[in-house]
Amino acid sequence: MYNRQVIFALSQLPRRQIFLLICLISSALAFVGPATVVLHNQSPHLQGRDGIHDATAATSTPPRKGAPRMSAYSEPVPQATDPPFRIGHGFDIHRLEAGLPLVIGGVKIEFDKGSAAHSDGDALYHSVTDAILGAIGLPDIGQLFPDTDPKWKGADSAQFMREARRLMTLRGYRIGNVDVTLILQKPKVKDIKPQMKANLVELLGTEESRVNIKARTHEHVDSVGESRSWVVHVVILLEKV
Numbered sequence: 001m002y003n004r005q006v007i008f009a010l011s012q013l014p015r016r017q018i019f020l021l022i023c024l025i026s027s028a029l030a031f032v033g034p035a036t037v038v039l040h041n042q043s044p045h046l047q048g049r050d051g052i053h054d055a056t057a058a059t060s061t062p063p064r065k066g067a068p069r070m071s072a073y074s075e076p077v078p079q080a081t082d083p084p085f086r087i088g089h090g091f092d093i094h095r096l097e098a099g100l101p102l103v104i105g106g107v108k109i110e111f112d113k114g115s116a117a118h119s120d121g122d123a124l125y126h127s128v129t130d131a132i133l134g135a136i137g138l139p140d141i142g143q144l145f146p147d148t149d150p151k152w153k154g155a156d157s158a159q160f161m162r163e164a165r166r167l168m169t170l171r172g173y174r175i176g177n178v179d180v181t182l183i184l185q186k187p188k189v190k191d192i193k194p195q196m197k198a199n200l201v202e203l204l205g206t207e208e209s210r211v212n213i214k215a216r217t218h219e220h221v222d223s224v225g226e227s228r229s230w231v232v233h234v235v236i237l238l239e240k241v
């Protein structure tokens, strides 16, 4: 009944008005179609870790051959909204156990205990790596280089640092400065400090004046003070290239 009334009303309209009505309906449909697509493209899975739209989530560069890679992870690229500076914090703790080697900042030091780890256990390199990854908003070292992967068994942690630097460079940043606080009761590290610093300068592609390493004890308290573990804190500032 209703349809008949509509058809009757339409048949009474002059041709010119029917033509205009058809144009109006066509325009409305053309607008609704693309609008639906735009809304779909703005879905949350395309939002970056920064909470801003991040092209890294949408554009994926093929992984570099032989480079360590996570499955659900894209290579970083500079963003128009990147700030001039980014701060990162790194922390690491490892148990000290008898009969293991102790490597600190890439320097092997004689001690009756060593760092218990899947890799070489260099907590200083691990902390710096994590600080860089944190500063550029990437997953942590444990996700990038899982300790369940036999590939990293006994690995030289310098390669974690190199990968972090590569990712930092891809994102368009370089080292502003890095401040390391190494906490262990024993052994004394004064003599190996210059070598540790030289290693960091080289691995991070920066200069001596931008790297600082402080070392202190834990006043004989807790596991660190009882030489059952050692700890490293790192604060890093990255500057946009």
Ligand SMILES: [Zn+2]
Residues within 6 Å of the ligand: 092, 093, 094, 117, 121, 122, 123, 126
């Ligand atoms: Zn570690």
